[in-house]
Amino acid sequence: MKNVVLRTNNLTKKYKDFVALNNINITINKGDIYGLIGKNGAGKTTLMKVITTLTKKTSGEFLLLGKTDDDLTLIKGRVGCLIENASFFPNLTAYDNLKYYAIQKGIVDVNQIDEVLNLVELSDEKHKKFKTFSLGMKQRLGIAYAILDNPDFIILDEPINGLDPIGISNLRDIFKRLNEEKNITILISSHILSELYMVANRFCFLEKGRVIKELTKSELDLECSKCLVIRTDDVKAACVVLERDLKTDNYKVISDNEIRLYDYLEHTDKVNKALIKKDINVMGLYETGITLEDYFKDLIKEVKCND
Amino acid sequence: MINMIKADFFRILKGKAIYMIFLVVIILGIVSAVGISAGHIGISTSSNIDVNDAEFMKKLSAAKTLKDVRNVMKSGGEFPLDKDVIGQNINLYYLFIVVVVIILCVDFSNKSIKNTLSSAITRKKYYYFKTITIFAICTVLVLFNTYFFYFLNILINGKGFSSSLLDVTKLTIIQLPLIYGIISLLICFVFVLKKTSLFNAIAIPFIMAVQLLVIGITSLFRLDASWFYNYEFQFALSKLSSSIDSSYIIKCSLLGLFYIVLFNVIGYYSFKNTEIK
Incomplete structure (x- = not known):
């Protein structure tokens, strides 16, 4: 039996009369790079926000790393997130921003900060203030934050937005390395299917808050061939x-x-x-x-x- | 989850704002000690200045420099200036605003709160530890204000203008429930409004606006405003520094506790149900 990292069961989120998520049922297994695809407003970010408790679900439930959604306290540290844009303290350097979160998460080994900065190729810019960073550098720092605590599962909301082709290619390599070398399960969203195709091994198509298709890469290949x-x-x-x-x-x-x-x-x-x-x-x-x-x-x- | 408090201390010590706050306290203390009068905001006055003494007030208003003010105040005789300064602790309200901004508002305005809530701790713990951090820094600020001025005052003005260390400690402690009530109100503003600009727009004029509003209403309708004068933040803090009436101290403490509970309940429930954008 596959090791389930995330399973949602009829997960629904409503904003008054607007249904942002409509009975979402998805399963992400350990080792997956799960691509969430949908147009703007399809519900990708809302789904991620519900899973990360940034917003409350209206109904349904989800199981994250074996814990139900009302009992996530203990597993929060095992999940790394980058929701929407990377958000940090503008007057702190990249290193200090990560150190702040390292202290907050109780990470004793500060070498981990250098490690993740190295992984996202920000070592040379670690003493620059966040406010001076380009969009690509900000996104990479966001990813560094997401993997700071050696999580089992990372949730990345449109991480390639605004990046140049080389930046996108570098990030793609990082995701693959994290998945293959550290066995991190990744949930990644985008509205650019061709980009997700190059990194993900399972896909979920969202439209108007509903799952319209969930398939593996080989199934997608078959559908498109x-x-x-x-x-x-x-x-x-x-x-x-x-x-x-x-x-x-x-x-x-x-x-x-x-x-x-x-x-x-x-x-x-x-x-x-x-x-x-x-x-x-x-x-x-x-x-x-x-x-x-x-x-x-x-x-x-x-x-x-x-x- | 002491780590969250440690992280906030790490961050604020990297910035300038926290040092500026203490610098302002030092400057206010020096000006008050040299001028032998506690600076104040709003509508209260020093308990040791008799505003009905026309001749004295005339001399005071004619003073052009800090040195002149000092001479006039000295001519009025000795009095416990440190108690006066504690009585004007409402001045610290504006510094509490800065503390709340650097600990809490920046998290909302930079959206860095998303990082903490999504992969570090729950909202309950976030609220709890942010509140504790703010209370801790504000307590240090109040105590620093008291003791820094106490020793500076002795140094500049001598024992004649000073009371005992035990007295100033007592006076500071009995003010703390009300001060925590004020801080809880500010924290509540942040969690309800979630925007620094809105928070500043409401928190900065709040104390003065409430005073003016209540005075305006009571004057217009010729109402008895003594209840307001007794329990309004600024008057209560001022009165507590000179009152030895234990029933009044108990009432103010209970009022402070009521504010702490009320504003934190409102703040927490507003935060608990809000969407983090």
């Missing part, structure tokens, strides 16, 4: 044809009337003939293959249509 879309009113019979007549099991049933076939991309006519031969009503047969951004857009469109 080139395929033949078969639209039919008899999916079961179509599957039989694919396996018996076309000798392939490289397909996926998407819904009651849609199959995605990852073979025969150059031989659409063969597929069509095989299906018609067995009296299967083919309502559509076309090739598709979408980019991550298009996939994201399609998901959101689907939600809008269903609404």
